Amino acid sequence: MLAIEKKNFSAEIVSIDPFSNISYTHSFRDCTRCSLDTVQKNSFIISYLQTRDVISSTIDINHNIQDSDIKDAIEIKIYDELALDSSIEYVINFVETESKDINNRSFNIFLIDTKLLQSIFSPVKEKIRYIDYITTAPFLIRALYRKDILKIDETHCFVYFQKSDAFLAVYKNGEYIYSKSLHYSLHEMHEKFCELVGERIDEESFYKLLQGTHNEYHQFLEQLFNDIYVYMSEILVFIKRSYNIDFIEKIYIGSEIGSLNGMDKFSESHLRLESAQFDFSSTLNFSKEKRDQLHFLMMLSAQLYIENPDDNLNFSPYRKPPPLRERASGKLLGLVLTSIAVCLLYPTYQFLYSTFLHFTISQNSAKYNELFIETSSMRQDLALLKTEKEKIDGLISSETTKFEFRKKLLVEIYNKKISYAMKTSILLEIFSLSNQNECKIEFIDFKNNQLDISVRNKNEKKITEFIQALTALNKYKINTDKILQDDKIQLYTSKITIGLHND
Secondary structure: OOOOOOOOOOOOEEEEEOOOOEEEEEEOOEEEEEOHHHOOOOOEEEEEEOHHHOEEEEEEEEOOOOHHHHHHHHHHHHHHHOOOOOOOOEEEEEEEEOOOOOOEEEEEEEEEEHHHHHHHHHHHHOOOOOOOEEEEOHHHHHHHHHOOOOOOOOEEEEEEEOOOOEEEEEEEOOEEEEEEEOOOOHHHHHHHHHHHHOOOOOHHHHHHHHHOOOHHHHHHHHHHHHHHHHHHHHHHHHHHHHHOOOOOOEEEEEEOOOOOOOHHHHHHHHHOOOEEEOOOOOOOOOOOOOOOHHHHHHHHHHHHHHHOOOOOOOOOOOOOOOOHHHOHHHHHHHHHHHHHHHHHHHHHHHHHHHHHHHHHHHHHHHHHHHHHHHHHHHHHHHHHHHHHHHHHHHHHHHHHHHHHHHHHHHHHHHHHHHHHHHHHHHHHHHHHHHHHOOOEEEEEEEOOOEEEEEEEEOOHHHHHHHHHHHHHOOOOEEEEOOOEEEOOOOEEEEEEEEEOOOO
16 A cells, blocks of 8 residues: 655645644654744645534535635525524535536535634644644545545545544545534543443553453443444435435545554444544554554545645634735835846936947948849849740740641541541442442431431342341441331332531
């Protein structure tokens, strides 16, 4: 599993737990516990809010509302739908999520009482001046997907028990879906366990029971775990129904004190989900006395923020001011200095620019005179060439006319010569066939590449044989009328049309 990228950041990362007052400095493959008194000024400071202190919900906003008005529309709807006290000031953050309604946009909203926020971090503020990033504990999990530690195409459930809080969060395709503060923090689990046992057990001893073998308290721990998982099962049923989740691939369970022995068995038997340890820092050299995974998640979230700042879920009211060049006062100071520099440089600029212009004009004038002489000579040459071209065009036109006349004459002579020779050959062939068949040709007419002849014979069969002989040549298109009989002269006649090929 990838624990952390090897990347150089301009400042060290310091994660702070404001509830235990424990802080760590982070570097590549190293996590060292530190005191806030020793934190460097340019360090990137990150902390978190417990889920129980943050109000979270989902609201819908009409698509017709402009982006510039979204913030105001969300705040108005939050106070209305959640029935908030208008006299209390809240820090409100929101992120857009997938909507089921095509007419509305859905937003996950997170808000916390400003006074509560200040009271939580007042001890931290006494020692350090700025806190760059503060977000909710469930939202820190997003860094596991952005850093490719978890598969982004699956749905996961996360359960984390802290001494004073516990939360359940669901992520789908790497995006936050839902989170809820559970009624079973480690303190609350301890109180419930003491009620079941019927005696008061030291809290640290109880934590050791959770992490080790259960011995004589095995039955009571199982009853405690059973109550917890029945409670979580009801929450998961609600989440699946409300957010159209068909299947959760895995549930990650962990705690501030480390892994809890036996919790994975209850997860598989009660929730029917594959379970895994909420431990993503196994490749880091964390201190042995502390295994709180939230510090590791804060370190990853800080890296993401440094790479790509995003304040959508940043609740910190103690952020570092931007660099002087980005502040209004810095921009004003830069403007004043620039104005002074411009005022001092302007006369010099005008003198140098005027000198440059005079020099440029002098050079361009000399070039212009040279080019004018050259262009005048070119215009005269072009006029002479134009006159010569007109004379040549006239000669070409005259010679072209003569050429076309001679060409046409030669073509006609050629066609006549070829045509007469061809017609003579055809007539010889036709007369030869008519003699062979004892047919007499009465007249011949050449018209439109077509030869019309009229034949006669005393025997109708001879005319038929003559037509068949012409057809058998396969050289002409033969078309004939009926063979007619003239009773007066006792002869048969027929008109035959012979189509001549162009070639």
